[in-house]
Amino acid sequence: MIVMTDYNTDFWRETHYGFNRHSGHIFGCEVEGDFTFELCIEGDFCELYDQAGLMIEQGEHIWCKAGIEFADQQSLMSSVLTNGQSDWATGPFHGDPKKFWMRATVKNNVLRLQYSQDGVTWPLIRLCTIPAATKRFVGAMCCTPERESLKVIFSDFRLSKPLEKDLHDLS
Numbered sequence: 656m657i658v659m660t661d662y663n664t665d666f667w668r669e670t671h672y673g674f675n676r677h678s679g680h681i682f683g684c685e686v687e688g689d690f691t692f693e694l695c696i697e698g699d700f701c702e703l704y705d706q707a708g709l710m711i712e713q714g715e716h717i718w719c720k721a722g723i724e725f726a727d728q729q730s731l732m733s734s735v736l737t738n739g740q741s742d743w744a745t746g747p748f749h750g751d752p753k754k755f756w757m758r759a760t761v762k763n764n765v766l767r768l769q770y771s772q773d774g775v776t777w778p779l780i781r782l783c784t785i786p787a788a789t790k791r792f793v794g795a796m797c798c799t800p801e802r803e804s805l806k807v808i809f810s811d812f813r814l815s816k817p818l819e820k821d822l823h824d825l826s
Contacts, residue, residue: 656682656795656810662803666710666720666796668741676800677715683794684814691760691818692793695774695811700725700752702799706733707807709757710796711766713788720796721759721768721780723752734768734781744781761791762817769825774811776825 658680665676686692696707700723708722717738724733724745730752731745748755750772758777760767766785769777795809820826 656808658682658795658797658807658809660797660799660803660805660807663800664798665704665800666718666735666737666741666798668716668737668739670740670742679720679796679798681710681712681792681794681796682809683710683792685790686793686814687790689760689762689817690793691758691813691815693756693758693811693813694795694809695754695756696722696795697754697808697810698723698797698805700730700805702802702805704798704800705802705805706799707795707797707805707809708733709759710792710794711759711761711785712792713786717786717788719759719766719768719783719785721770722757722796723748723755732770732780736766736781736783736785738786746780756811759793760817761785767822778825779822782822
C-alpha cells in the first residue's frame with residue numbers, strides 16, 4: 656500500500672502544545688480480542704515530525720501510535736500513548752530508517768511494542784497497559800504535521816493471535 660500524506664496531518668491530544676489533532680492517515684481493520692499485528696514501513700523521513708508506523712485506536716481519546724518520527728534533525732523511534740492526553744516517548748533509531756518493521760501485541764490489556772531493522776530481531780520499545788476494550792482498530796499510520804506529500808510504502812501486513820513469547824525473546 657502506498658500513501659502520500661496530506662498537509663498538516665497528525666494524531667495528538669493536549670499535552671505540551673495544547674491542541675487536539677486527529678487528522679492523520681490510518682488504514683486498518685477492527686479486531687476483537689487479543690492479537691499481534693506486524694508490518695513493514697518504507698519512507699524518506701526528513702522533515703520535522705514526519706512519521707509512520709502502526710496505530711491501535713479505541714476512539715479519538717484512547718490510542719497508541721508507534722514508529723519512526725523525524726525530530727531534532729534525526730530519525731527517532733517514537734511512541735505516543737493517549738488516554739485523554741498524549742505522552743511522547745522517543746529514542747534514537749540505529750540503522751536505516753528508510754525501511755523498518757513494527758509489531759504490536761495486545762494480550763490481557765497489555766500492549767507490547769517492538770521494532771525491527773531486518774524483520775528478524777525485534778527489540779522492545781514499550782510495554783504498557785491499555786484500557787480494556789472488546790474491539791480495537793489496528794493498522795498502518797502516517798502523518799506529516801509540517802508538510803504534505805511524504806510517500807510511505809506499507810507491506811508485509813500480518814494479523815494473528817497474540818505471540819506467546821517471553822518478553823526478552825527478540826525473535
